[in-house]
Amino acid sequence: MYAIVYFNGKQYKVEKDQVIYTEKVKDVDPGNEVVLDKVIYLSKEEEKKAGKPYVEGAKVITEVVEHGKDRKVKIIKFEGRKNYRREKGHRQEYTALKIKEIEG
Structure with missing residues (x-):
């Protein structure tokens, strides 16, 4: 079972117990739950x-x-x-999110 979700302006293909790395989500502490309700495909x-x-x-x-x-990216002008x-x-x-459950 997998789903394609829209989150923070990007689309992610997710499966159960997978860890995805997204741009930083503010006002959320490690250990808290985040519900992604914009599911494009299931x-x-x-x-x-x-x-x-x-x-x-x-x-x-x-x-x-x-x-x-994330790792450092160098920008060089010459x-x-x-x-x-x-x-x-x-x-x-970034924020690392672990997929606990896919409902639908």
């Missing part, structure tokens, strides 16, 4: 449901595992022969 063994735009009555229950920062070099780094914050 697939059971033989039954498949596609929403218009979302499947009615379907939801995915998740648990917040942790908040953290112009040859002009002695111009700039280097910046960026670490995106």
